[in-house]
Amino acid sequence: MQSRLFFAGILALAFASQPLLSQSATPQTTGPLQDAGPAAPESQNGAHQRRPLTKPVNLKVLPKDIAPEDLITVMRRYAGALGVECNFCHAVNPQTHKLDFPSDAKDDKGIARIMIAMTRTINDQYMAQVHDPDAMPADTHVTCGTCHRGHSMPEHFTPAPEQHHRPQAGAAPQQQPQ
Template sequence: MKKSFLVILTCVISVIIFQAFTTSREPHFKNLQILPKDISGHDLDSVMHHFTAALGVKCNFCHVRNESERKMDFASDDKPEKNIARKMMLMAIDINKNYFKGMEHDMDHDMDHDMKNMDSSMHKDMVHDMSNMVHDMSNMDHKMMEGDSKYMLQSVTCYTCHKGDPHPESKLPPRPEGPKPAEQQQKPADNK
């Protein structure tokens, strides 16, 4: 009786130990196309909180709700805003990688400066969310920072342009005074 109990106990302990050291290589999140497939839940939440705070929106701006399951379907691409967000992420990565690479950047200082200059229409809870986002971004797990995605939230972020508005107004710079360059070239030369 004691021998069979010890054999069973040894088998159970062996299975538990084996399972403890076996890690799943399957990605936890589905349909990640820009962010690393092995991003931690905390880091993904930090990035998503940055998006919602920077654009002044909620999750349903990019994600759809699965009514049959009564929860958000984060993997779905049914909303065009999600693909626009991906393009914007690639744009921010490209700008930061090519124009700010290697620059020391104090994100906390710049975000504090931006927070002081926010429009009065911004909600107080958004200010709180942005402050938390700055703290979360500076403490992110380095696994998420592998590859180009590390450039996404450096110098130029969503908040740089959006400032809490999902559709920020964009204005072309004013035209310079004087004749257009084409007009200058077409003037006939005076031959006196």
């Protein structure tokens, strides 16, 4: 838990520093920040310095009585797991140019709500039934990072050809032409 939070923090820092690096001549090839509008990285830094520690007003899936500090810890973990920054899910207020955290204007916030509920169901209903003696504590539950691994969209996985099982007769879509 501790080390994962630390790792998420490092990731958040790494991405937060990217806007500075991208001023160099090297073209920025990494994806996550491409969604950010011009004003976004600045608002982003603002969010880091002045944490919005006011009581949340628009929680629909997280516990409504969550401590504001804990909420921010959870949010950092999401950002780290997806390799994004706060503005991936949170819309910028066009007047103030700051992130409007309670706003539901961005679709990704809605998707994230479904994902939070999904992850909870996986853990409560299914992972809780697994009592695997081989599992380390971190293996016993699913997190956003289990699937996302630093990508906003989980990467497609195709097993290497040599790992394929011998195809059944008539069911070999990837056969080499003779």
